[in-house]
Amino acid sequence: xxxxxxxxxxxxxxxxxxxxxxxxxxxxxxxxxxxxxxxxxxxxxxxxxxxxxxxxxxxxxxxxxxxxxxxxxxxxxxxxxxxxxxxxxxxxxxxxxxxxxxxxxxxxxxxxxxxxxxxxxxxxxxxxxxxxxxxxxxxxxxxxxxxxxxxxxxxxxxxxxxxxxxxxxxxxxxxxxxxxxxxxxxxxxxxxxxxxxxxxxxxxxxxxxxxxxxxxxxxxxxxxxxxxxxxxxxxxxxxxxxxxxxxxxxxxxxxxxxxxxxxxxxxxxxxxxxxxxxxxxxxx
Numbered sequence: 001x002x003x004x005x006x007x008x009x010x011x012x013x014x015x016x017x018x019x020x021x022x023x024x025x026x027x028x029x030x031x032x033x034x035x036x037x038x039x040x041x042x043x044x045x046x047x048x049x050x051x052x053x054x055x056x057x058x059x060x061x062x063x064x065x066x067x068x069x070x071x072x073x074x075x076x077x078x079x080x081x082x083x084x085x086x087x088x089x090x091x092x093x094x095x096x097x098x099x100x101x102x103x104x105x106x107x108x109x110x111x112x113x114x115x116x117x118x119x120x121x122x123x124x125x126x127x128x129x130x131x132x133x134x135x136x137x138x139x140x141x142x143x144x145x146x147x148x149x150x151x152x153x154x155x156x157x158x159x160x161x162x163x164x165x166x167x168x169x170x171x172x173x174x175x176x177x178x179x180x181x182x183x184x185x186x187x188x189x190x191x192x193x194x195x196x197x198x199x200x201x202x203x204x205x206x207x208x209x210x211x212x213x214x215x216x217x218x219x220x221x222x223x224x225x226x227x228x229x230x231x232x233x234x235x236x237x238x239x240x241x242x243x244x245x246x247x248x249x250x251x252x253x254x255x256x257x258x259x260x261x262x263x264x265x266x267x268x269x270x271x272x273x274x275x276x277x278x279x280x281x282x283x284x
């Protein structure tokens with residue numbers, strides 16, 4: 001007797017295994033709790049293995065259930081992608097994407113425009129924040145995925161590297177002042193840490209004139225000529241200038257750009273957007 005894994009059964013199983021309660025899963029897939037229970041029993045009979053452990057607090061996958069969950073995600077992604085491609089319908093739905101403000105200015109228009117051209121039925125919500133704040137949101141599942149920076153040169157999945165550069169007003173010599181006046185991001189951001197570490201190592205006196213997560217505020221201070229900043233090279237506005245490293249300013253490191261998802265097994269929609277980022281960001 002030939003056995004087949006039914007797509008509807010797998011989709012219901014994934015909803016239950018991730019939602020951890022029949023009530024949440026039923027609302028997500030539009031079925032009654034009784035219908036979902038029956039579908040799980042069909043799967044368990046087909047595979048001849050228990051897939052879910054039931055308790056007063058909900059359900060959790062068994063060891064066999066966890067193994068099926070991994071296969072189910074892969075099967076559903078391929079199924080949905082093939083259906084969308086061959087039917088011409090494309091993907092649909094909403095995803096929440098996080099991006100630092102400097103990358104948003106440099107890359108976001110091209111990212112969103114090209115993705116919308118391929119998947120016009122997808123609505124992308126964008127949240128701009130420094131990398132540490134985006135990673136916090138990913139941990140809370142407040143985002144589906146994010147484009148973030150990493151200082152780890154061995155980090156897997158780095159799509160491109162961006163040089164960190166000193167940036168100042170075109171008509172001011174703020175970079176030569178003593179002590180050096182700095183406009184930086186939050187204390188735990190890579191620009192803030194890199195600037196202070198390199199200046200400390202070089203023995204160059206400095207003072208933090210502005211430190212916050214707002215790119216608009218940071219750029220306003222730099223444009224006023226009161227301080228210099230550290231930005232990724234691709235994000236330097238045309239009205240500001242890159243200050244070359246040398247005797248006055250130490251050289252800065254580069255950072256890597258990576259895509260992170262909130263879930264280890266993202267939905268087909270999130271995976272498609274992540275693949276889109278991996279394809280377009282290196283070329284921007």
